[in-house]
Amino acid sequence: MEHTAREKALWTICLTLVLIFALIPVLWIISLSFKTPATITDQSFIPTEFSFDNYKSLFEGGISESPFIKPLINSLGIALITTFISIILASFAAYAIARLDFPGRSVMLAGALAIAMFPPISTVGPLFDMWRSLGLYDTWPGLIIPYLTFSLPLAIYTLVAFFREIPWDLEKAAQVDGATPFQAFTKVIVPLAAPGMFTAAILVFIFAWNDFLFAISLTSSDASRTVPAALAFFTGDSTFTQPTGSIAAAAVLVTVPIIIFVLLFQRRIVAGLTSGAVKG
Amino acid sequence: MSDRVKSERRLGWLLCAPAAIAMLAVTAYPIGYAIVLSLQQVDLRFPDEGGWVGLQNYGAVLSSGLWWTDLFNTVFLSVISVSIELCLGMAIALVMHRAIFGRGLVRTSVLIPYGIVTVVAAFSWQFAFAPDTGFVNHLPFIADDKDWFGERFSAFSVIIMAEVWKTTPFMALLLLAGLTTIDDGLYDAAKVDGASAWQRFTRITLPLMKPAILVALLFRTLDAFRIFDTIFIMTNGAQDTQSVSILGYQQLISRLNLGLGSAVSVLIFICVLVIAVFFVRVLGARQPEGSR
Amino acid sequence: MERRRRVRLIALACAGIIGAAAIVGCGGDEGGPVSLKWFIAIQPGGSIQKVAQTCSEESGGKYDIDLELLPTDASQQREQLVRRLGAEDSSIDLIGMDVVWTAEFANAGWIRKWSGPDAKQVTKGVFKPVIETASYEGDLYGAPFNSNTQLLWYRKDLVPKPPKTWDEMVRMAEKLGPEDGGQIQLQSNKYEGFTVWANAMIESAGTQILSGPEEVDLAQGPTEKALASMGLMANSSAAAPNLTTSDEDTSRLGFEAGAAFMVNYTFAYGSAKENAPDVAKNMGAARYPGIEPNRESKPPLGGFNLGISSYSKHADLAFDAAKCLTSEKQQLTVTKLDGLAPARSGLYDTKIVKDAFPGFADLVRESIETAGPRPVTPAYQDVSLAIQDALHPPTKIDPDDPGPAYDELKDKVEQGVKREGLL
Incomplete structure (x- = not known):
C-alpha cells in the first residue's frame, strides 16, 4: 500500500509525540543527576554544569557507609533468588497445566488469576506480625516469600502460554529415533522451553525489582532494604536538606541497566506480557 | 479409571502443589489472619491491652470520614487514570498496528516506562513539578510559582499523569495483541461497502476487541485501585490525596494499630472482590485463557 | 499460644520453599x-x-x-x-x-x-x-x-527591627510586598514539622495541647488566638506559594532566594553561609515570634x-x-x-x-x-496525626472566626489521645 506524503508527515508527528512522552521523565532524572548542588534548583531541563559528584557520593565510604551499595546488593540478590525459585515452581505448575489432564487444572489457573488481583496492602499487616514473631522481619527471605507469591501468577500464565505452543510430540519422535528419555528432554524440550522461561524470568525480575510496599513495610535496615525503599530514605547534606541529586543519581543507576535489558529483549517481553495477559 | 490416568493426576497435583502452597501461604493465610486481627484490639505500642472487640474496628473505619474520602480518592484516581490509559493505549496500539515505519522504535520507547521502577518514575515527576527544582514551572503558560502538590486536584493531576505514563504501555500492548487477532479481510470488505474509518473502528474493531479490552480494563482497574508508591513519594497523603492503601499503611505501620489497620485491609480486599465480580459478572470479562 | 503455633507451621512451610535461598547474615561471637x-x-x-x-x-x-x-x-x-x-x-x-x-x-x-x-x-x-x-x-x-530549637531568621537589610509576634510579622511582610522579599517561610506540609509549628503557636498563646498523658487541655481562648494567627499567616499574601508543601528544606531555599522572614532550626545559618553568602551577610536571628506582644513565645524544641x-x-x-x-x-x-x-x-x-x-x-x-515541648503521651503519634488532620491545610482556618477549627482540633486530639478511629 502506498502512503501519501501527508500520511507520512502525520505519522512522523505521532511517532515523535510518543517518543517525547515516553522519554521525558528518564531524560529529566538523568539531567538532574549531573547537576551540581548550586545548579540543582535552576529549573533548566539541560544541566548548565556537569558533575559526577552525585554518583561519587553514592559510593563514598565503601560497603559499610555508602547508602546505596548494600541496598543494591539486596535488590539484586532478592530479585534474582525470587526469579530463580519462581520460575522453577511456575515451570512445574505450567507443565502440569499445559500437558497433563487432571481435575483442578482450571482451579489452579483461576486461583493464580485471583492472586494476581490480590491487594498486597491486605497482607502487609498480618505478614508484619507473622514475620516479627518468626524472625523473618528485615531478612531476605522475609521479602522473597511475598515476592514469590505475587510473581507466580505472572510466571505461570506466561509459561502456560509458551508451553502450549511447544510441539511435545517431538519428544516422542526423538525417542523413536533412539534417544533416551533424558536426552529427548534435554536436547529437544529444553531448547524449546527455554525462551519462554527466559521471558517469564525477565517479567518476574522486573516485578521484584520494582516493589516498594513490601520493601518499606517488612524491612528496617540495610540488612535487607532494597533500592526503591532506600531511595525514599536517602539523606541530604544536612539533616533537613533534600538529597535530590543523590536520589537522581541512584535512580539513574537502577534504571539504566533495566532499560538496556528491556530494550535488548523487547520482543520477548512483549510476547510474554501479551501471551499471559497478566499484569507485570 | 486406568492407572495411567491416576498417575497423571497425581503427577499434576504434585507439580502444582509447591506453587499453590507458595501462593496461598502469603495470601489466603494472611487474609484469614487479618480477619482475626480485625476483630481484636491489637496495638503493638500497648502490649498489655488486647482482647476481642467484635466488629468495633469496622465500625470505627466505616464511620470515619477519612475512609470515605480516601475511598473516593482511590476510585477517582482509578477511573480517571484507567480511562485515559484506555484511550491513549488504544491510540498507541492502532498506531503500532498500522505503523508506516518505525514500529520497533515505538515499541521500544513504549517499553521504557514499563521497565522503570515506579518509585523512580514518581521521583522524576515530582522533581519535574516541584516549584524549586522542576522545569515544568519554567515552561510557557505556567505560573512560575505554581505549587502543584499544594492543592488537591493539581496534585491529583500530577499523580494521574505519572500513573498513566507508567502503565499505558501495558495497556497498549494488551490491546495490540487483541488488534492483531482481527482479520484484515473484514476491513477490506467494509471499505468496499463504503464504511468510513470511524465506522470501521466502531463497528468492527471495538466489538471484536471487547474481550481484550475488558481483560485489560479489569487488570488495570485492580492495579490502579492499589495505588501506593506514587502517592507515598509525591504527597504522602497531604492535601487529601490519600489512597486506601496509604491509609492502611498508616494504621498498620505508622501507628502499629494492627486491629484497626487489619479492618482497613479486609475492607480493601472486599472492594477488590466487588470490582472483580463486577467485571466478570456484569461486563462479562473472561479469564484470559478463554479469550485466547 | 495457639496463634503462634499456627504461625510457626506456616513458617516451616515457607522455609521449605525458600530452602537454600535463606541467607541471613549473622556474625559469630569471637571474644574481644x-x-x-x-x-x-x-x-x-x-x-x-x-x-x-x-x-x-x-x-x-x-x-x-x-x-x-x-x-x-x-x-x-x-x-x-x-x-x-x-x-x-x-x-x-x-x-x-x-x-x-x-x-x-x-x-x-x-x-x-x-x-x-x-x-x-x-x-x-x-x-x-x-x-x-x-x-x-x-x-x-x-x-x-x-x-535543637527554632529561631526567627530575618533579613537585617529589609527589616530594621525583628517582629515580636506572628501578627506583627505578617503585617511587616505584607508591607514589604512580594516583590521586595515580603514573604514568611515556615514548615507547613502535612508532616511532623506542621505539628511542631501548631504546638509552638498553642504553647506561645499560653495553653498546651495535653495536660497529662490522656488529658486534653487546649483552653479555648488562647487556643483560638493561636489558631487565628495561623489562619492569618496562611491566608496572607506573605505566605509562600508553596506554603502547604513547605518543610525545613524548602523554607531554607525560599529564604536563600530572598524571603525576608523564616522560622527554622539553626542549620539554616550554615546553609545560607554556604549557598547564599550575600543573604547570610544580612541574616539576623531573633527569638521565635509569639502570639501576644506581652507574652513571651515558647519556641519549638x-x-x-x-x-x-x-x-x-x-x-x-x-x-x-x-x-x-x-x-x-x-x-x-x-x-x-x-x-x-x-x-x-x-x-x-x-x-x-x-x-x-x-x-x-x-x-x-x-x-x-524557655521552649514549649510537644505533648508527652504514649499516643504521641496519634495525637500528632490528629493535629495534622484537624488543622492542615492551615489556609482553611478563618482568622476572624477560628471557632470551627478549634472544635475540630479538640475533637481530633481527644480521639487521638484515646487512639480511636482512623488517623
Missing part, C-alpha cells in the same frame, strides 16, 4: 570488645561516627559501638525503630530517640529507666525542658544527647535523647556507652562537626558553641530554656 548497636539518625558532618569511635576507644576494649544509621525524616526513623522494638529485636542496644518518642517507648516497655548516679550524671546542667522530654511519669528514660533498649543483652555496657556519648566533651564534638545545639546549658559559653552559633549562641540557649 562487646559490640553495641546504636540506632540513630545520620548526621552529615560525621559527628555520630566520631563520638562513637571516641567512646569505643575510651572504653578500653570493653565495648565497640556499631552504628545503624536511620533516615533523616523523623517519622520514618520512628517507623523503623518501633517495628524492630515491637518485634522485640535484641540487636538494638542504644537508641537515638527523638524528643517526642520517650513516652511511647517507655510505656510500651521498650526502653530502660535511668536511675541513681547515672541519671544524675546525664542530666547534670541539662536544660529543664529537655529533661522533661526524656522523662515519662516522673522517671528518666533517656540521656539527653543534643538539643527538637533534639535526641539516648535510650537503652529493654531487649539489649549488654544493658550495663550500653548505659556506660550512653554516659560517654552524652558527656560534655562529646556534645561539643557534635556541635563542632554538625552544628547541633548541646543539651547542657553550661556549654554555651565555650568557644566551640560560640563559633557554631556566631552571635546567637545566647539566643539559642534562651530559646531552649
Whole structure:
C-alpha cells in the first residue's frame, strides 16, 4: 500500500509525540543527576554544569557507609533468588497445566488469576506480625516469600502460554529415533522451553525489582532494604536538606541497566506480557 | 479409571502443589489472619491491652470520614487514570498496528516506562513539578510559582499523569495483541461497502476487541485501585490525596494499630472482590485463557 | 499460644520453599570488645561516627559501638525503630530517640529507666525542658544527647527591627510586598514539622495541647488566638506559594532566594553561609515570634535523647556507652562537626558553641530554656496525626472566626489521645 506524503508527515508527528512522552521523565532524572548542588534548583531541563559528584557520593565510604551499595546488593540478590525459585515452581505448575489432564487444572489457573488481583496492602499487616514473631522481619527471605507469591501468577500464565505452543510430540519422535528419555528432554524440550522461561524470568525480575510496599513495610535496615525503599530514605547534606541529586543519581543507576535489558529483549517481553495477559 | 490416568493426576497435583502452597501461604493465610486481627484490639505500642472487640474496628473505619474520602480518592484516581490509559493505549496500539515505519522504535520507547521502577518514575515527576527544582514551572503558560502538590486536584493531576505514563504501555500492548487477532479481510470488505474509518473502528474493531479490552480494563482497574508508591513519594497523603492503601499503611505501620489497620485491609480486599465480580459478572470479562 | 503455633507451621512451610535461598547474615561471637548497636539518625558532618569511635576507644576494649544509621525524616526513623522494638529485636542496644518518642517507648516497655548516679550524671546542667522530654511519669528514660530549637531568621537589610509576634510579622511582610522579599517561610506540609509549628503557636498563646498523658487541655481562648494567627499567616499574601508543601528544606531555599522572614532550626545559618553568602551577610536571628506582644513565645524544641533498649543483652555496657556519648566533651564534638545545639546549658559559653552559633549562641540557649515541648503521651503519634488532620491545610482556618477549627482540633486530639478511629 502506498502512503501519501501527508500520511507520512502525520505519522512522523505521532511517532515523535510518543517518543517525547515516553522519554521525558528518564531524560529529566538523568539531567538532574549531573547537576551540581548550586545548579540543582535552576529549573533548566539541560544541566548548565556537569558533575559526577552525585554518583561519587553514592559510593563514598565503601560497603559499610555508602547508602546505596548494600541496598543494591539486596535488590539484586532478592530479585534474582525470587526469579530463580519462581520460575522453577511456575515451570512445574505450567507443565502440569499445559500437558497433563487432571481435575483442578482450571482451579489452579483461576486461583493464580485471583492472586494476581490480590491487594498486597491486605497482607502487609498480618505478614508484619507473622514475620516479627518468626524472625523473618528485615531478612531476605522475609521479602522473597511475598515476592514469590505475587510473581507466580505472572510466571505461570506466561509459561502456560509458551508451553502450549511447544510441539511435545517431538519428544516422542526423538525417542523413536533412539534417544533416551533424558536426552529427548534435554536436547529437544529444553531448547524449546527455554525462551519462554527466559521471558517469564525477565517479567518476574522486573516485578521484584520494582516493589516498594513490601520493601518499606517488612524491612528496617540495610540488612535487607532494597533500592526503591532506600531511595525514599536517602539523606541530604544536612539533616533537613533534600538529597535530590543523590536520589537522581541512584535512580539513574537502577534504571539504566533495566532499560538496556528491556530494550535488548523487547520482543520477548512483549510476547510474554501479551501471551499471559497478566499484569507485570 | 486406568492407572495411567491416576498417575497423571497425581503427577499434576504434585507439580502444582509447591506453587499453590507458595501462593496461598502469603495470601489466603494472611487474609484469614487479618480477619482475626480485625476483630481484636491489637496495638503493638500497648502490649498489655488486647482482647476481642467484635466488629468495633469496622465500625470505627466505616464511620470515619477519612475512609470515605480516601475511598473516593482511590476510585477517582482509578477511573480517571484507567480511562485515559484506555484511550491513549488504544491510540498507541492502532498506531503500532498500522505503523508506516518505525514500529520497533515505538515499541521500544513504549517499553521504557514499563521497565522503570515506579518509585523512580514518581521521583522524576515530582522533581519535574516541584516549584524549586522542576522545569515544568519554567515552561510557557505556567505560573512560575505554581505549587502543584499544594492543592488537591493539581496534585491529583500530577499523580494521574505519572500513573498513566507508567502503565499505558501495558495497556497498549494488551490491546495490540487483541488488534492483531482481527482479520484484515473484514476491513477490506467494509471499505468496499463504503464504511468510513470511524465506522470501521466502531463497528468492527471495538466489538471484536471487547474481550481484550475488558481483560485489560479489569487488570488495570485492580492495579490502579492499589495505588501506593506514587502517592507515598509525591504527597504522602497531604492535601487529601490519600489512597486506601496509604491509609492502611498508616494504621498498620505508622501507628502499629494492627486491629484497626487489619479492618482497613479486609475492607480493601472486599472492594477488590466487588470490582472483580463486577467485571466478570456484569461486563462479562473472561479469564484470559478463554479469550485466547 | 495457639496463634503462634499456627504461625510457626506456616513458617516451616515457607522455609521449605525458600530452602537454600535463606541467607541471613549473622556474625559469630569471637571474644574481644562487646559490640553495641546504636540506632540513630545520620548526621552529615560525621559527628555520630566520631563520638562513637571516641567512646569505643575510651572504653578500653570493653565495648565497640556499631552504628545503624536511620533516615533523616523523623517519622520514618520512628517507623523503623518501633517495628524492630515491637518485634522485640535484641540487636538494638542504644537508641537515638527523638524528643517526642520517650513516652511511647517507655510505656510500651521498650526502653530502660535511668536511675541513681547515672541519671544524675546525664542530666547534670541539662536544660529543664529537655529533661522533661526524656522523662515519662516522673522517671528518666533517656540521656539527653543534643538539643535543637527554632529561631526567627530575618533579613537585617529589609527589616530594621525583628517582629515580636506572628501578627506583627505578617503585617511587616505584607508591607514589604512580594516583590521586595515580603514573604514568611515556615514548615507547613502535612508532616511532623506542621505539628511542631501548631504546638509552638498553642504553647506561645499560653495553653498546651495535653495536660497529662490522656488529658486534653487546649483552653479555648488562647487556643483560638493561636489558631487565628495561623489562619492569618496562611491566608496572607506573605505566605509562600508553596506554603502547604513547605518543610525545613524548602523554607531554607525560599529564604536563600530572598524571603525576608523564616522560622527554622539553626542549620539554616550554615546553609545560607554556604549557598547564599550575600543573604547570610544580612541574616539576623531573633527569638521565635509569639502570639501576644506581652507574652513571651515558647519556641519549638527538637533534639535526641539516648535510650537503652529493654531487649539489649549488654544493658550495663550500653548505659556506660550512653554516659560517654552524652558527656560534655562529646556534645561539643557534635556541635563542632554538625552544628547541633548541646543539651547542657553550661556549654554555651565555650568557644566551640560560640563559633557554631556566631552571635546567637545566647539566643539559642534562651530559646531552649524557655521552649514549649510537644505533648508527652504514649499516643504521641496519634495525637500528632490528629493535629495534622484537624488543622492542615492551615489556609482553611478563618482568622476572624477560628471557632470551627478549634472544635475540630479538640475533637481530633481527644480521639487521638484515646487512639480511636482512623488517623
